Amino acid sequence: MSGIFRACLAELRAVFADRAVLVVMLGGSLFYALFYPLPYRAQVATGLPVLIVDQDFSASSRRLARWLDASEPIRVDGVLASARPAQEALRRKQIAGYVEIPTDFERKLLRGEPAQVGVFANAAYMVLFSQVAAASNDAALALGALEVEQRQLRAGRDAGTAAALASPIRIELHELYNPDGGYANYVVPAVLVLIVQQTFLIGICMLQVGRRRESAVLSTVLGRVAAHVLLQVAVFTFYLAVLYRLFGFPSEGSALLALVALLPAFIAVAGLGLALGPWFRSRETALQTMMLASVPALFLAGFAWPAEAMPAALVAVGQWLPSTGAIDAFVRVHQMGAGLDEIAATSLRLWLLAGFYLLLGIARVRRSSIASAPL
Amino acid sequence: MIAVLRREWRRFTATPRLWWFCLLLPLALSGLLLAIFIERLPGQLPIALVELDRSAAGRQIERALDAAPGLAVRQRGQDLRAAASAVRRGEVYAVLVVPAGFERALLRGERPGLTLFYNRQTLTAGNLVLREVRTAVGTLGAGIGLAQGVLPAVRVENHAAFNPGLEFGRFLALPLLVALLHVLMVIVAIDVTGRELREASAGDWRAAAGGRTLVALLGKLLPYLAWFTVYGLLIVLLFARLLGLEVQGSLALLALGWLGLVLACFGLGVFLVGLFGNLRLATSVASVLVSPAFAYSGMTFPASAMEGFAAFWSLALPLGHYLHLQAGQMLLAAPPATALAQLPVLAIFALLPMLTLRRWHQLLSDPAHWGRA
Numbered sequence: 001m002s003g004i005f006r007a008c009l010a011e012l013r014a015v016f017a018d019r020a021v022l023v024v025m026l027g028g029s030l031f032y033a034l035f036y037p038l039p040y041r042a043q044v045a046t047g048l049p050v051l052i053v054d055q056d057f058s059a060s061s062r063r064l065a066r067w068l069d070a071s072e073p074i075r076v077d078g079v080l081a082s083a084r085p086a087q088e089a090l091r092r093k094q095i096a097g098y099v100e101i102p103t104d105f106e107r108k109l110l111r112g113e114p115a116q117v118g119v120f121a122n123a124a125y126m127v128l129f130s131q132v133a134a135a136s137n138d139a140a141l142a143l144g145a146l147e148v149e150q151r152q153l154r155a156g157r158d159a160g161t162a163a164a165l166a167s168p169i170r171i172e173l174h175e176l177y178n179p180d181g182g183y184a185n186y187v188v189p190a191v192l193v194l195i196v197q198q199t200f201l202i203g204i205c206m207l208q209v210g211r212r213r214e215s216a217v218l219s220t221v222l223g224r225v226a227a228h229v230l231l232q233v234a235v236f237t238f239y240l241a242v243l244y245r246l247f248g249f250p251s252e253g254s255a256l257l258a259l260v261a262l263l264p265a266f267i268a269v270a271g272l273g274l275a276l277g278p279w280f281r282s283r284e285t286a287l288q289t290m291m292l293a294s295v296p297a298l299f300l301a302g303f304a305w306p307a308e309a310m311p312a313a314l315v316a317v318g319q320w321l322p323s324t325g326a327i328d329a330f331v332r333v334h335q336m337g338a339g340l341d342e343i344a345a346t347s348l349r350l351w352l353l354a355g356f357y358l359l360l361g362i363a364r365v366r367r368s369s370i371a372s373a374p375l
Numbered sequence: 376m377i378a379v380l381r382r383e384w385r386r387f388t389a390t391p392r393l394w395w396f397c398l399l400l401p402l403a404l405s406g407l408l409l410a411i412f413i414e415r416l417p418g419q420l421p422i423a424l425v426e427l428d429r430s431a432a433g434r435q436i437e438r439a440l441d442a443a444p445g446l447a448v449r450q451r452g453q454d455l456r457a458a459a460s461a462v463r464r465g466e467v468y469a470v471l472v473v474p475a476g477f478e479r480a481l482l483r484g485e486r487p488g489l490t491l492f493y494n495r496q497t498l499t500a501g502n503l504v505l506r507e508v509r510t511a512v513g514t515l516g517a518g519i520g521l522a523q524g525v526l527p528a529v530r531v532e533n534h535a536a537f538n539p540g541l542e543f544g545r546f547l548a549l550p551l552l553v554a555l556l557h558v559l560m561v562i563v564a565i566d567v568t569g570r571e572l573r574e575a576s577a578g579d580w581r582a583a584a585g586g587r588t589l590v591a592l593l594g595k596l597l598p599y600l601a602w603f604t605v606y607g608l609l610i611v612l613l614f615a616r617l618l619g620l621e622v623q624g625s626l627a628l629l630a631l632g633w634l635g636l637v638l639a640c641f642g643l644g645v646f647l648v649g650l651f652g653n654l655r656l657a658t659s660v661a662s663v664l665v666s667p668a669f670a671y672s673g674m675t676f677p678a679s680a681m682e683g684f685a686a687f688w689s690l691a692l693p694l695g696h697y698l699h700l701q702a703g704q705m706l707l708a709a710p711p712a713t714a715l716a717q718l719p720v721l722a723i724f725a726l727l728p729m730l731t732l733r734r735w736h737q738l739l740s741d742p743a744h745w746g747r748a
Contacts, residue, residue, distance in 0.1 A: 023659060028659075028662075032666075035663070036667055038684060038685040039670050039681050040676050041685065042681065042682050045679070045680035048679070091707045091708055091709045092707075092709055092710065093707065097536070109529075114526050114528065115528065115529050115530070117529055117532070118531075118534060119533050121536060122537060123536055123539075124537040124546050124702055124706045125677070125702075126546070127675065127676060128677060129535060133535075134506075137531050140529050140531045141513075141529060143528075144527055148525060148526075148527065148528045160484060165520055166520075166525075167516055167520075168481060168486065168520055169512055169519070170486050171489050171490075171491060171509065172488045173491050176492055178495035178498065178501075179495075181501070183498065183675075185496070282573075284566070284573075284654050284658050291562065291666055292555065292558060292559060295554065295555055295669070296404065296407050296411075299411050300411070305412070305499065306418075306420065308421075309418055309544060310414070331496060332463055332464075332465055336462070336496055339463075343465075
């Protein structure tokens, strides 16, 4: 036990004595965590520019234009008489979309026939499309419902029946965990988990490159793992205590429980780092490799892109990365307030992974030499 | 120049790492991204239904949800608490509650409300579920109105411009691949130049160039520039084709833009090595600059909604400029003139190393700079 403790202290000293490792592990994990959320600080894109193509030129079409302009996600930049310049502006990406009101809009409304409205939104960009489509549909359909209600009132029905005929079923929406669907709230928690994994894998590999010819005993390896787990806990505690307040990210669960859920992932990262270290001939190669691995790791986690949309084989491959389970466990415990019993399956996988990489790390550290490093 | 080229070829063939960077990784990374995003439609997203009103109307709702192409009703029951737990367990993305007395209220014309709890922590999936449920319930409501002879006053026809199938995965995969290749190119630029300083072979490199710094740099980089221009563009085009995307605008402009990105990436890399004179430091700084570049590019979250420093930074990196040119020419069929806004910016990055030429001269001639970790 004291051997593990001594090795742990020695490893911590080694980290703090090595400027290059310190810069990546602690400097990198803090810097990236401050730098990544910045583009998403606004959380929701509002005031997206749209045009209105009004071919009807009637009181009703102008009313619809006003309703659209009042909608927060979009901003009406102008009203045109023909679609051609609007299409051109859409191609130039000067606008996010346009709403086309055809010539017979008012006539159909007065006759009681369904009046058509066309919404054209730039679907090459997911956020632009969903914001513009949702906002214009809401505005146009609300106007339509009001029109139906007024017709029923004119036809002599009482107010309640008129409203019921306009929209027979209401739907009440309750957003869970992420107010207003903020983009930063969605991306950042997952990315934080990934940042710690990547910076620590680089740092641990860098440390291993320098110490090839030693023959470490078991307690030394365990001590090193303990040191890197402690450092990861420290970095993550900083995220939860400082970064979350700084950016105002919401959370439903407890920070302490989140750290408990992440513990096996921290062990797995430490073990994986020790196992991968002997692969690299030079420290820079570790850095280069992890730079390239970050994006695939984020998407394999099935978070930024739903796992339901990925081939099953690939989802299985992703399970071998500590970040996959760690993101799932952290997001559910800390962001969604899940209890440890509700993440039991993920926890089990993470502990198995921790055990596997720990054994792999032990095996690799005990027999490695510089000559065998392939990269 | 020929001597530098010959020397570089020998170095290249003797370095497995460079084989990985130049040949295998571009293929492997594009294969991986292709596999992640190849399925055209996101599968059926699971939701839970809590039926507190066991009636014909309740079953109608259930059928409407089942009929929605993007949804699968995975759990049914009367226990809201169990359904909430299912969300936290990650088993379902949303819970739709049919309240007690729903059918009676519907028949009496009291506009009963369904309640949808949906997970916005997983934003993409949550939004998809929301859209599907609203469509399903809206259709059902319109059907009820129609049965009583009420026509809707306004009908909205939605046109998903440039992406009629709403296959967002394909539109994310292509810029992601470019972002990865751009990281790779900066890494290669820094590696092949910075490694000479690290391994103290810079004197030999300079000698092969006859002592001329510019010849040394150009001779070393030309093969990689040519290779990534051709190989990279082929991979990008092949990748787009496999995703089912075709160039809607000008292929020539797209190719010119790609050349601009290649030059900008190598320019940035060589500039950083010149600035810091150290392989590790240049790689670390490059990582800070290029790894988050995709987040700042405006491909996911619109650049117009970024604030303060982020708004500036999204313009200060080369990646976003190329990606907008690519989106314009590949997808939007944007007029050629729009590319003129992006090409000059890429050229500025390509010319960055000129600022460090004098410094490069020192690095190559003074052994004091060599061999540093």
